[in-house]
Amino acid sequence: MAKKRIVTATINGREEEFLCEPRQTLLEILRGPLDLTGAKEGCSNGNCGACSVLIEGRAINSCMVLAVEADGANIETIEGLAPGDGLDPLQEAFLENAALQCGICTPGYIMAAKAFLDENPNPTEEEIRFSMAGNLCRCTGYDKIVRAIQQAAAQRAEQPASCEKETV
Amino acid sequence: MRDFEYEAPTSLADAVGLLAASNGTARPLAGGTDLIDHVRTGRVSADLIVDLKKIPELMVLEVNADGLRLGAAVPCYRIYEHAGILKDYSAISDSSNIIGGMQIQNRASVGGNLANAGAAADSTPALIALSATVVITGPSGTREIPVDEFCTGPGQNVLEAGEVIVELRFPPRPAHSGSHYRRFIPRNEMDIAVVGVGASVVLDESGENFESVRIGLGAVAAKPFYAQEASEILAGQPVNDETIKKAGAAARAAISPITDMRGTEEFRNHVTGVLTERVIKKTVERARG
DSSP, X not given: OOOOEEEEEEETTEEEEEXXXXXXXXXXXXXXXXXXXXXOOSSSSSSSOTTEEEETTEEEXXXXXXXXXXXXXXXXXXXXXXXXXXXXXXXXXXXXXXXXXXXXXXXXXXXXXXXXXXXXXXOOHHHHHHHGGGOOXXXXXXXXXXXXXXXXXXXXXXXXXXXXXXXX | OOOOEEEOOSSHHHHHHHHHHOSSOEEEESSOTTHHHHHHHTSSOOXXXXXXXXXXXXXOEEEETTEEEEETTOBHXXXXXXXXXXXXXXXXXXXXXXXXXXXXXXXXBHHHHHHHTOXXXXXXXXXXXXXXXXXXXXTTEEEEEEGGGTEEETTEESOOTTOEEEEEEEXXXXXXXXXXXXXXXXXXXXXXXXXXEEEEEEEOTTSSBEEEEEEEEESSSSSOEEOHHHHHXXXXXXXXXXXXXXXXXXXXXXXXXOOBTTBOHHHHHHHHHHHHHHHHHHHHHHHHO
């Protein structure tokens, strides 16, 4: 068996060190040893986006990244999104718009939407639908998710300060 | 996933050394969006994975008077966010922007898309249209080949053991030129091309006549290819519906599509004509600026 590697990465603002085999994906390490079970395993082939987390602020499928590749990376997961005792505007908007039923796709959606809105704060509906194409939802029919992202974008525009995530 | 070793060398020489010295199957890794899936499902074997993303030559992205240099491991998002590529090498922007979704584009590279040699690869027709040269380095040195000669069949390419694609080089674009890539898919996004067409045109000063045209076709043969007759038929011709229709017909004559779950042979034949015409028209529009 290949030797285990020591990997150091910043996860949700905290420096973490973990041991992994080269064959383990980032998703396996997040959900296993790091106990961050927000990111979900859906298709395991890059279609569904349920495992979306951010690396250097960009959304990636953590099932398609080897954990060893993440050495030195800055990783953000759903667990680090809510500031203190509140919720992120995206989380609020998903709740208010009932943009979920079973919830499996939700952490991936919210992280992908966060990366998307950070880059494109004032998107059109078409841009939202196009950019969220890497996330699948089998419950909602997508309209509620699109509305939630629109609402979060509007709220971020109103209160930009509240969206600044506290850095630990 | 099956067990394998992992190395992330910081020099090209080290990467080639590792790949060439491996006793088993060594696989180069860029974005991993094909490789990790293929290793997981057992479609390819790997005893050693060599991550190429720490090698500076493979991460080059530069547009200057000599043309475009595109490192083989540069992810798609860096390509479509690059103003110089959007302006002068639009077909590559077009491709990079529709390969997978955002999560895939943040990892997948055009070099990897080419190396994977899929018949329906979205970036390859664009590379063909823009006359890319593939720079390959391996144990016996560096060689350069035209991109049209890189793929040899479905999943097959000219790379020898220990060789990697280092970068893609593109000549500077002349005045009055434009390029475009478009595909047909049944969904709006996140799908595999049923037909993909990349084209580049150079117009004369008046903008009314074709000087030269290059058309690359994908998903309609065993590998993406340069549609020579459809391209050459337009040189020196006026830009109008009639000449463009002729190119569409020539493109249809050049393909050898299959019938599969994405489309029948007949459908692909029809769409090749329609899409070729539309892509040329869009390319002309861009060339006229």
